[in-house]
Amino acid sequence: MGEMMVEVHTARHIADRTWRFLVQRNLVDPPDRLPARPLFYVLPRRERVILAFDPLALKSVDRLLSPRTLHHLSTALGGRRVVTMNSRGVFFQIAYWPTPSAPLSSQPLDLAQQPSPLHVPIGVTKKGPLWLSLPEMDSVLIGGSRRMGKTRLLHGWVQALLHGGEAMLILWDGKGGVEFGRYADRPGVVVDPSDGREGLERVFAEMSRRADLFQQGGVPSLPEYVRRTGDRLPPLVLILDEVAFLPEEAQEVLTDLVAKGGAFGVYPVLATQRPDAQAVKGLVRANLSTRIAFPVPSVHDSMVILGRPGAEKLPKRKGRLLLIWEGRLVEAQAFRVSLPDAGAVRPEAATLLTGRERRLVEAAVRLGGWFRIRQVAEVTGESRDWVNKVARRWEAMGYLTPVQVNERGHRLGRRVTEGLLQAAGFGGQANLADEAD
Ligand SMILES: Nc1ncnc2c1ncn2[C@@H]1O[C@H](COP(=O)(O)OP(=O)(O)OP(=O)(O)O)[C@@H](O)[C@H]1O
Ligand SMILES: [Mg+2]
Incomplete structure (x- = not known):
């Protein structure tokens, strides 16, 4: 009463x-x-x-x-x-009562819990652990402030898909392979060390090949094709971390892939800090059906990622996320994911560069894999002159790409290569980023 x-x-x-x-x-x-x-x-x-x-x-x-x-x-x-x-x-x-943000526990990722080979781990929700299948999610946009756990979530997905063993993975991390290089020797994995175009072209070519197959067989979709022919075309998962670093030229292919991929068993997953107009073209964004936001500073950011407010209110805790899926908003704490060591590290590699040089590489990696003289000098406190000399030597050695220029003739700078990372002893990429915490 x-x-x-x-x-x-x-x-x-x-x-x-x-x-x-x-x-x-x-x-x-x-x-x-x-x-x-x-x-x-x-x-x-x-x-x-x-x-x-x-x-x-x-x-x-x-x-x-x-x-x-x-x-x-x-x-x-x-x-x-x-x-x-x-x-x-x-x-x-x-x-009647405000809903407190759910007190979600943080649990380690346990691949044995994977419900099907195409399920990827999301995290712990108030109803328990949540995994979703890529065909259900179709295409995914992940956004959120720096260091909140975007890439770590993707590592969990890669590991789960490898564990499942059915999908083919095309991985690009915008950092010259720093993040995903460690999976390069796994079967079914392609790590794209280019500026992103190679991987995209590859997926596009495969999509076109499938389109031809379907047309010849007179079938409308992948499941129908598999049913009729028994030819199990593997699902293709395209994971692009730091999409903001994709060159302009790649955007067109990406638009096509995102719009049509689903019908051909191609599942794009895009991550970036702020998927605003420059980073992810409106057309691409509109076609990404599943949205995941880690904590962000403003309502505006939340609107850009999720199309609705909420992510700005998330506790600023690593791994905390909001997911829009089938029109519902779900809060989760992403599983804790550990990173495998990369197979390709040569132990002696670390001695190839001096500590002073290694700090330049580290700075460039933090700057998204771009070795820009002014920025690198600024971050490391070295003189531009010296940084410039080192850059020219490294370019000659193939450690850096030549200066990249965009369509409009703007100099974008040199990019760090896998070779340089290995020489710097970051081939293991052993939590290079983590040391920054
Ligand atoms: N689910 C999690 N639980 C606990 N710690 C986490 C979780 N996710 C990430 N972290 C920690 O936060 C650090 C940063 O995560 P991550 O590199 O994934 O962030 P990010 O959002 O990709 O950042 P950036 O925008 O700089 O690329 C990780 O190195 C890890 O130590
Ligand atoms: Mg990241």
Whole structure:
């Protein structure tokens, strides 16, 4: 009985606060111009109150129901969850109590839990461990602030797909293979050390080959092709980390792959800190159906990644993420993933460079694999003159690419090669990035 009283009281508070919010936001007419009948009816229920709106009193149902409005309303209501319904009337369901961010435990990745060869690990949700299959997710965009766990999540996916043993993997990390080089000798894996175009071209070629196969066989889709021919074309997973570093020229191929890949068993997975217009073209982004956001600083970032607010409110904890999948928002704590040592490291390699030179390489890696004289000099505190000399020597030795120039003739700088990384003893890439923590 006492509980009921509290709920009625809370329902009134919520209704009152919501009403003021709607007036302030100009979503309904001000009080003196409101019709005589109420704006909404207040229906207290167990655990939640329902507000049933009079649609005629609303200025714009679309604006009222937009994710942005609902997010701000939820904030105005102290973090209470607001769920809407817009069938046979407009309803808000508002929880009496704010939902605390779930206290999610951090668990190590256990590949033995993989439900199928194409399932990849997401993390621990409030309902328990979550794995999703790539065909279900189709194509994925991952965003989030630096060092929050994007690449580590991808490592988990690569390891799971290798464990499953069915998919072919094309991996590109925007850092000349620093991250994914360690998987290069595994069967079914191609690590693209180029500026990203080689890998993309390769996948594109395979997609075209499959398109021809389907056309010859008169089949519309991969499952149908496999069913009729028994020829099991392996799913192709294209993982691009740091897509912001892809050259302009690669964007066109990428657009095509992302738009059509699904039909040919090609699953693109793209990660970047901020997938804004420059990093991921709108057309590409629009076609990436599954979205994952690690913590970000602003609502705007969350909108760019997820298409709705939320990621800015995540606890700033490594591995914490929000996933949009089948229209639902799921919070998870990504599994802890350990990294295998790369097979290709030569122990004596580390002695090839001096400590001073190694610090230049390290700086370039941190700068995304670009060896730009001015930046590298700045980061390491070395003189530009010396850095420039080293760069020219390394270019001659094949340790750095020649200066890359974009279409518009802008000099982009030299790129670090796998050879340089090995010479620097980072061939193991043994947590080069981790040392920065
Ligand atoms: N799920 C996790 N649980 C615990 N620690 C994690 C998790 N994910 C990442 N970390 C830690 O955070 C560090 C940074 O992670 P990661 O390199 O994946 O970040 P990132 O988002 O890719 O960063 P950047 O934008 O700089 O590439 C890792 O080296 C690891 O130590
Ligand atoms: Mg990363």
